[in-house]
Amino acid sequence: MKRKMDLEGQFEFYTGKIVGNVLVLNLKDNLMFRATNLKAKTTILEYLNQVSRTEAIKVVLIMSFPKKAGREEYIKFYNQVIQSGLDINAVHKLFHAIDDLILKIIEINQIVIHADSGNVLPLFLNVSLACDYRIVADNTVFQNPCLEFGLVPKGGGAFFLSKILGASGAYKIMLSEEDITAHEALELGLIDKVVPFNELREAALTVAEQFARKPSRSLRCCKRLLNFSVRELRNYLEFETSELTKMIGPFGNGLAQGIR
Numbered sequence: 169m170k171r172k173m174d175l176e177g178q179f180e181f182y183t184g185k186i187v188g189n190v191l192v193l194n195l196k197d198n199l200m201f202r203a204t205n206l207k208a209k210t211t212i213l214e215y216l217n218q219v220s221r222t223e224a225i226k227v228v229l230i231m232s233f234p235k236k237a238g239r240e241e242y243i244k245f246y247n248q249v250i251q252s253g254l255d256i257n258a259v260h261k262l263f264h265a266i267d268d269l270i271l272k273i274i275e276i277n278q279i280v281i282h283a284d285s286g287n288v289l290p291l292f293l294n295v296s297l298a299c300d301y302r303i304v305a306d307n308t309v310f311q312n313p314c315l316e317f318g319l320v321p322k323g324g325g326a327f328f329l330s331k332i333l334g335a336s337g338a339y340k341i342m343l344s345e346e347d348i349t350a351h352e353a354l355e356l357g358l359i360d361k362v363v364p365f366n367e368l369r370e371a372a373l374t375v376a377e378q379f380a381r382k383p384s385r386s387l388r389c390c391k392r393l394l395n396f397s398v399r400e401l402r403n404y405l406e407f408e409t410s411e412l413t414k415m416i417g418p419f420g421n422g423l424a425q426g427i428r
Contacts (some may be wrong), residue, residue: 171329172352175219181208184215187373189226189380191219191278205344209265213272220276226380226387229372230299232292243329260409261414265290266323267405270298274395277388279379283372285365287311290342293358294323297332300391301379302358303372305365310348310358311340319415327404331397 175184175191183194221226273280273295282296285305290312296302314321320342329338334357341348341356350362363371379387 175215175222175225179215181211182215186225187296188377189224190229190373190376191222191225191423192231192373192376194231197383209268210256213268216272216276219278219409223384226384227279227376227380229281229283231369231372232282234285259413263412264324265408266295267409270324270405271293271398271402273298273326274398274401277391279376279387279391280374281376281379283368284308285368288404290314290321290325291323294321294325294328297358298324298327299359300394301375303363303368303375304350305357305368306350306362307365308350308353308362310353312344315323315345319412322408322412324401324405324408326408327401343364 175389176186177184180196182196185192185194208255215405216228219228281300281301281303282299283303284292284296285308288296288304288308288310293310312321316427320326325336325342332338337356348356348358350359353359354362361371361375
């Protein structure tokens with residue numbers, strides 16, 4: 169009972185509520201700006217570690233904050249990075265924080281479902297691709313402003329997309345400047361289900377409860393088998409960080425050059 173009370177409640181960056189064998193994790197804020205907050209990273213990872221040890225929880229349902237950064241906020245964010253002269257050590261910390269979150273989602277014992285809506289940037293698509301099931305509202309639009317900075321997105325995008333779409337399909341997504349609608353993403357296999365916006369929470373919880381009715385051992389074993397390539401993912405994320413660091417350059421010079 170104590171474990172359950174520890175996981176439920178209002179926290180600084182999210183809220184947690186247990187419904188049967190499902191933990192509903194509601195993100196409170198715009199993670200584009202939380203991503204640079206190492207306290208947020210540590211808090212979320214510690215929380216997920218505790219969740220992973222809780223046998224009564226079979227499924228984690230992550231509900232993204234509905235008012236996230238779109239293309240304009242993303243550009244504003246990186247302009248602030250350039251103007252502040254963000255040093256390379258800070259960039260490394262940011263990248264490793266993203267890597268740690270993605271690996272934790274894959275490694276925890278529970279099935280992880282991600283529910284999203286509105287504008288979705290590549291970083292958040294990549295985090296979603298690390299989850300076991302993805303459901304979005306019909307107003308969801310996947311955007312890719314990274315090319316405006318001469319960058320590619322952090323978070324394992326090339327790794328996940330090439331497994332889903334093959335190399336040629338991954339190229340098309342990563343180098344496209346066109347928005348992808350929810351139904352287009354469904355056709356591509358990037359997500360598993362599209363529902364009306366006002367039905368998203370209920371539909372996501374229904375999917376979570378369907379998973380939760382399966383035996384725990386079967387869920388865990390399936391997840392481990394399907395994520396066997398996590399060993400490759402670790403190596404990939406390190407390589408990705410190295411390549412992106414070279415692109416950005418010291419003090420964000422690469423970012424500045426990318427938008428000129």
